[in-house]
Amino acid sequence: MRLNSLVKPLLITGFMLAGTAQAAPDAREVLEASPVDDIVAQYPEMMSRGIQDGLKQSGQVPPMVADSIGFLVSNSFRAADIEQRVVANLEAALTPEQLEEVHGWYQTPVAGKIAEAEIAASAPAAWPEIRSRAEDLNKxxxxxxxxxxxxxxxxxxxxxxxxxxxxxxxxLGLGTAMAALSRDSVHHEKMRERLESQRPALRGMVGQQVYDGYLFTYRDISNQEMNLYLDFLESEAGRSFTRVVTNSVQQAVIEPVESIGARLAAFGNFGGE
Known part of the structure; x- marks a missing residue:
């Protein structure tokens, strides 16, 4: 066999391998490099626990009903579905260059350290410690x-x-259901207006909870590392990634809750016939 006949396949193979090595990561690879997929995996339990606690604290329903609603919520979420939505939206909204930049950030040691902290703090098992340490960390x-x-x-x-x-x-989704179950005739739009009027107060309360979580989550992250993280979040690629992930997860969370609310409302109406 002549040398040229060997060289050509080797050159072609070399170009193919080089192209593979330099190819921009796709949205799925970017998601897997980030902490988002690990956090999303905890969403069924996070939402179930959060709604159960909220209903019990409000006293809107008996504890047993709150637990039942929490169970419905948990079984209405599939982490794989949320991830798929995020991947599809990232593919549609981010350029290959932006995906590569985001992927590159999450390959750094600082990003890995921060990702581990975010995953650990997002677990429902960590919530009691976040609450118990909030006052001390604030001081x-x-x-x-x-x-x-x-x-x-x-x-x-x-x-x-x-x-x-x-x-x-x-x-709003659960409130509609609770109104139906209690035979309350509050109109959906009136309930929305009432909740929106509470936004400033809610923002203050939620903002404090976010701040408590921030202090706890990043307590072992240095200010230098935080500044690097913020530089990434404030970059064009970081902003786009954050916006798409946040909107995708938010919508994926809201839709099942609205569905549960409608089912509970239908059940309440059925019981009243």
Whole structure:
């Protein structure tokens, strides 16, 4: 066999391998490199626990009913469905260059350290510790650079804004069901208006919870590392990634809750016939 006949296949193979190595990561790879997929995996339990606790604290329904609604919520979420929505929206909204930039950030040691902290703090099992340490952490960081970095973090991550929007949507969905179960004739739009009128107060309450979570989650992250993280979040690629992920997860969370609300409302109406 002539040398040329060997060289051509080797050159072609080399070009193919080089192209594979340099190809931009796709949306699925970016999601897997980030902590988002691990956090999304906890959403069924997170939503179930959050709604159960909220209903019990409000006293709207007996504890047994709150537990039943929480069970319905847990079984209405599939992490795989949420992930698929996020992937599809990332593919549609981000350029290959932006996906590559996001993927590159999450390959760094700092990003890995921060991702581990975010995954651990998002688990429902960590919530009691976040609450129990909130007062101490607020005092410890009062007047410090970490406190001052929060506004940047909150604006870049859209944490409070997203949490308030989701809270109102979830309360509206469940509120409609509770009204039906209690034979309350409150109209859906009136309930929406009432909840929207409470947005400023809700923002203050949720904002404090987000701040408590921020102090707890990043307590072992240095200010230098936080600044690197904020630089990423504030970059064009970081902003786009955060916006798409937040909106996708928010919608994926709200839709099942609205469906549950409609089912409970139908059940309440059926029982009244």
């Amino acid at each position: 410890r960081y009062q007047g410090t650079a970490r406190e001052k970095l929060f506004d940047r973090f909150d604006a870049a991550s859209r944490a409070t804004e997203s949490a308030v929007d989701t809270t109102i949507a979830v309360q």
